[in-house]
Amino acid sequence: MPRHLDIEIKELKDGILAMAGVAEAMIDLTIQALNEHSRPKADQVHILDRTMDEWELKLDHQCIDLLALQAPTAGDLRLIASSLKIIPELERIGDHCCNIARRAPFVHPPILSESSLERLGHETRGMVRWAVDAFIGSDGGLARTVIQADDSVDELYGKIYRELIRLMMSDPLCVERASHLILVIKNWERIADQATNIAEEVLFILEGRSAKHTYLQDNPPI
Amino acid sequence: MLSPNTPETKPIKLSVKDLAFCYGEKRVLDGLTLDIHAERVTAIIGPSGCGKSTFLKCFNRIHEVSSAVKVTGDMLIDGVDIYRGGIDVVDLRRRVGMVFQKPNPFPKSIYENVAFGPRLFGVNDRASLDLLVEDALRKAALWDEVKDRLKESATGMSGGQQQRLCIARALAVNPEVLLMDEPCSALDPIATSKIEELILELKKTLTIVIVTHNMQQAARVSEYTAFFWLGKLVEMGLTERIFTTPRERMTEDYITGRFG
Numbered sequence: 361m362p363r364h365l366d367i368e369i370k371e372l373k374d375g376i377l378a379m380a381g382v383a384e385a386m387i388d389l390t391i392q393a394l395n396e397h398s399r400p401k402a403d404q405v406h407i408l409d410r411t412m413d414e415w416e417l418k419l420d421h422q423c424i425d426l427l428a429l430q431a432p433t434a435g436d437l438r439l440i441a442s443s444l445k446i447i448p449e450l451e452r453i454g455d456h457c458c459n460i461a462r463r464a465p466f467v468h469p470p471i472l473s474e475s476s477l478e479r480l481g482h483e484t485r486g487m488v489r490w491a492v493d494a495f496i497g498s499d500g501g502l503a504r505t506v507i508q509a510d511d512s513v514d515e516l517y518g519k520i521y522r523e524l525i526r527l528m529m530s531d532p533l534c535v536e537r538a539s540h541l542i543l544v545i546k547n548w549e550r551i552a553d554q555a556t557n558i559a560e561e562v563l564f565i566l567e568g569r570s571a572k573h574t575y576l577q578d579n580p581p582i
Numbered sequence: 583m584l585s586p587n588t589p590e591t592k593p594i595k596l597s598v599k600d601l602a603f604c605y606g607e608k609r610v611l612d613g614l615t616l617d618i619h620a621e622r623v624t625a626i627i628g629p630s631g632c633g634k635s636t637f638l639k640c641f642n643r644i645h646e647v648s649s650a651v652k653v654t655g656d657m658l659i660d661g662v663d664i665y666r667g668g669i670d671v672v673d674l675r676r677r678v679g680m681v682f683q684k685p686n687p688f689p690k691s692i693y694e695n696v697a698f699g700p701r702l703f704g705v706n707d708r709a710s711l712d713l714l715v716e717d718a719l720r721k722a723a724l725w726d727e728v729k730d731r732l733k734e735s736a737t738g739m740s741g742g743q744q745q746r747l748c749i750a751r752a753l754a755v756n757p758e759v760l761l762m763d764e765p766c767s768a769l770d771p772i773a774t775s776k777i778e779e780l781i782l783e784l785k786k787t788l789t790i791v792i793v794t795h796n797m798q799q800a801a802r803v804s805e806y807t808a809f810f811w812l813g814k815l816v817e818m819g820l821t822e823r824i825f826t827t828p829r830e831r832m833t834e835d836y837i838t839g840r841f842g
Contacts, residue, residue, distance in 0.1 A: 363839055431798050433825045433837045568827030 379415035380492040386457040391481040393464040402461035412454035442561035449554045456547040463540040487555035494562045506559035513552040584805045595620035595789040601655035611813045623790045625800035628810035634793040642678035679752030683764040685744030687736035699755035722750035742773025762792040
């Protein structure tokens with residue numbers, strides 16, 4: 361017979377999966393809004409942000425109830441404590457999507473090669489999906505893959521950033537669009553950080569050791 | 583709270599090596615080896631019948647009222663084996679006090695309950711006894727509640743007060759170790775909270791070993807937790823680690839309620 365706590369933890373994980381699904385939908389719409397310079401798609405991203413906020417309140421409440429009423433320990437405690445950190449990471453991903461999407465109408469006509477900007481969006485999206493899959497599937501290997509992938513996103517961000525600076529210096533007519541794009545790529549880079557944070561929480565849930573600030577640890581899990 | 587990054591500064595007070603305990607043919611404890619640090623609270627957890635209470639009783643040889651018992655292995659207090667010849671059992675029980683699950687005051691006055699131990703050890707003058715009784719009742723956080731009715735019967739006190747009186751009775755003979763066998767299982771949450779606060783206060787000078795079925799109580803009051811199963815030690819470590827990242831699957835299953 362399953363414990364009542366197991367049923368409640370499954371409900372919590374299902375809720376986080378649903379919230380992550382909304383986050384992924386927001387990322388997809390954001391990529392499309394950027395590609396198509398589409399204000400309606402950007403508006404849809406903003407509408408979904410409200411759903412994210414509602415999920416955050418609901419899931420926070422579920423976690424607090426579980427802590428107060430079930431007094432979880434060991435693996436259960438780690439999962440609920442980490443959920444309390446994963447939920448705001450997902451909510452922040454939604455906020456970053458809004459920040460990107462609202463700039464979509466202002467980056468036309470394109471000044472960057474579309475492929476590099478699109479690649480940044482897709483790599484970031486992949487990290488979010490893997491991080492959520494690692495959480496749901498208790499997959500430490502996948503979580504480590506996410507953490508490693510962050511370097512690639514950081515590198516791509518740096519490359520595009522330098523290209524935008526070069527464009528601004530060479531053509532004053534690019535400055536407004538480049539300024540918007542600098543904020544766009546910064547927000548993509550932050551979403552990748554959020555995915556990394558989720559992956560670090562997954563490692564903590566599974567292994568009981570913090571994967572954060574590894575330079576401060578003698579025996580870090582990564 | 584002790585954490586894995588904090589080095590232990592307290593010396594080992596109780597040391598158990600390969601302890602086995604048999605009731606007739608039945609082996610209740612088997613191959614127990616562990617150390618208990620001075621001025622720390624060590625919680626013993628485990629399912630009913632796993633030998634927790636028996637283990638506690640071994641520390642002051644209170645089980646010796648039964649002749650069918652056989653104990654092998656070493657149990658040392660401050661490096662001295664309490665099972666070797668020449669140990670004064672009465673003095674051992676003064677040094678190692680015990681509080682039981684159900685409060686068991688003597689059917690005497692509050693004062694006489696606390697004075698009982700010191701009288702046994704030869705303190706008879708009234709002034710000294712008055713001082714000892716007041717000191718023990720203060721240490722047990724009971725003085726303010728009973729100072730005006732010391733002559734009243736102890737059996738008229740509430741359950742929580744009776745349990746603190748039993749702690750005062752144990753403290754009156756100035757023990758070094760206090761064994762507590764589920765001391766709050768018969769108490770309401772307020773009385774439980776008072777006992778837990780008392781434990782945290784007493785550990786400043788005493789070594790405390792507590793058996794409890796209440797996981798949260800073990801987590802709240804102890805620095806170390808030992809998990810017993812079928813008379814064996816499965817895992818022992820810092821309470822903070824045991825309750826967040828136990829090493830043994832069996833420990834995890836027990837403290838998260840998946841056992842059985």
